[in-house]
Amino acid sequence: MQHTVRHFFLVMIGAALYACSPVSPRALQKTFRQTEAALQEHVGFVLYDPLKKEKLVDYNGSTYFTPASNTKIFTFFTSLKLLGDSIPALKYTVRGDSLIFWGTGDPSFLYPWVYTDGTVYTYLKGAPQQLYFAADNFPTAFYGPGWAWDDYNDYYASERSALPIYGNLAAFTTAGSTAQVVPPFFRTSILPGIIQKKPAVIRDLDRNQFVYHPGVQASTKTFTIPYKTSPILTAQLLGDTLKRVVTLLEKPVARLGAQTLKGIPTDSLYRVMMQDSDNFIAEQLLLACAGVLSDTLQPEIAIDYMKKHDLRDLADVPVWKDGSGLSRYNLFTPRSIVQLWEKIYHTVPRERLFPLLAIGGSKGTIRNYFKGDAPYIYGKTGTLSNNHCLSGFLVAKSGRLLIFSFMHNNYTASTAIIRQHMQETLKKIHENY
Structure with missing residues (x-):
């Protein structure tokens, strides 16, 4: 003191x-x-x-x-150079009665903190073909290098993924001894915990098991917790949301001739990233930039490209490791x-x-x-x-x-x-x- x-x-x-x-x-x-x-x-x-x-x-x-989050300035510039006016929302190809699609890193799908026009939802919901989700374009770890692993329960540390849903977050609304969750897919993953001075929702480190601890005094509160991502969970969440069967393709699929479905204006994402310092959007934008340059969603692809091209004349070579600045290696x-x-x-x-x-x-x-x-x-x-x-x-x-x-x-x-x-x-x- x-x-x-x-x-x-x-x-x-x-x-x-x-x-x-x-x-x-x-x-x-x-x-x-x-x-x-x-x-x-x-x-x-x-x-x-x-x-x-x-x-x-x-x-x-x-x-x-x-x-720290001044790293987002680098992500902002990279996105301005590579993404254009609209975010690539989905890659897809139609083969007979099958619609095969890949994520592009677009963070906006059902993400409540940004404007969304429902493009992906409407397209997949109304497609006459059977839906197949391919995840072979995403070799990236869910956390960036130098991230603090014990942030896993905090809203600002969503995991990175190819096709995020709800911002890779689960929102728990608690009242007394009960808790509701969006997406409702996780309603069976809530376990009762002991009463504490203040209410809390704690996820298990390695799986989607959420323990709700009621507070001594009953009150309504919302907790936003990152969920543990995986390709199979993405397919399951999509199916639950679209009320359609979505099958995960386990083997790599040729992407030759795949088309791009355009999504929301990129400025809608930039504004939230730069004003509110949204880490999740920053990380996903860097993945999307990599997807423009290659067929692989790997942030190092975008970082290396920018360092060799638009940033090659900086006075000092940036030590740049992620999109958001969560990494202390930046x-x-x-x-x-x-x-x-x-x-x-x-x-x-x-x-x-x-x-x-x-x-x-x-x-x-x-x-x-x-x-x-x-x-x-x-x-x-x-x-x-x-x-x-x-x-x-x-x-x-x-x-x-x-x-x-x-x-x-x-x-x-x-x-x-x-x-x-x-x-x-x-x-x-x-x-x-």
């Missing part, structure tokens, strides 16, 4: 001094050094003027940091992230781009921060334990558009303290540049 209070007062004193200080590059760098010393952390910051092609501030800009530098934002800015018109991003004081993960008369921060946050980052665009009061990357790693203070320091810094830049 004393340690936390000491951190708090150190930052408060620093913020008070900083509020009266100039915002020259030298003054900013001094502030960063003081913050690093006070909080025993590492800070990286780059501020760049894309119109003048001028780097205004560079503090540890060439140092590698754990980006390492990017602030100056490379700034370069990436500049590429995105030249790829997407501003009037389309900014509404897709988290917006200070208005939308997404920074809706409660950076409040002003008008929004002036547009970007992407990234948070893992002891790491917090924010990168994107800053609109100064002068009307000047700047690109920044602000990265904090290996702190033991509260993330709230880190955010406050970031707010003070970016607000000063907004007011004076």
Whole structure:
């Protein structure tokens, strides 16, 4: 407790001094050094003027940091380059009285957190042929490298799959001693648990067995838990949802001549990924990008392609391992992230781009921060334990558009303290540049 209070007062004193200080590059760098010393952390910051092609501030800009969900900026750019206006929803081929189909990684099928137009459901439900699901295009592990295995019961750690259903999540609504679940396929997988102070639903690590522990006080609550995926479960869930027989094909099937069924607008997915930091969408989009480049849903295919092509001129080679940033193996530098934002800015018109991003004081993960008369921060946050980052665009009061990357790693203070320091810094830049 004393340690936390000491951190708090150190930052408060620093913020008070900083509020009266100039915002020259030298003054900013001094502030960063003081913050690093006070909080025993590492800070990286780059501020760049894309119109003048001028780097205004560079503090540890060439140092590698754990980006957390700033990784989604790389996934966003990759998707913009490869996916087009609509997500590939399904690959299929008709052979006689059989409709054989493959997943494309599309995360939207019955996913309640994004807009969906029912394309896949309507197509499969109404197909006159017998339905056969082929899963031979998905050799990828359900978790990415460097993910924390003990996140398996948390909504933000859905497993990756070729044809996800309901976001690979089961939603349990509990009331007293009873629990209902969507999809209802799992209703027979709920086991009673002991009464606890607070209600909880806990899945078994390796199987879809969910134990419901009622709370001492009866109340209605919803728990969103990842379910354990498998090709056979996908076929079973599809069958249960469509009220049709769906057969899993155990052997590889030739995909020559397979057609693509187009799904929802990709911007519908980008908005949720970038504003709400949806890990599941990010991972699935990277799989979908791999499916555009090849016949295999493997994220490394998309990552390697981008590193050799659109990202080959980054100042520092990205150590890029997944789509979401859940992996602690990811390492990017602030100056490379700034370069990436500049590429995105030249790829997407501003009037389309900014509404897709988290917006200070208005939308997404920074809706409660950076409040002003008008929004002036547009970007992407990234948070893992002891790491917090924010990168994107800053609109100064002068009307000047700047690109920044602000990265904090290996702190033991509260993330709230880190955010406050970031707010003070970016607000000063907004007011004076």
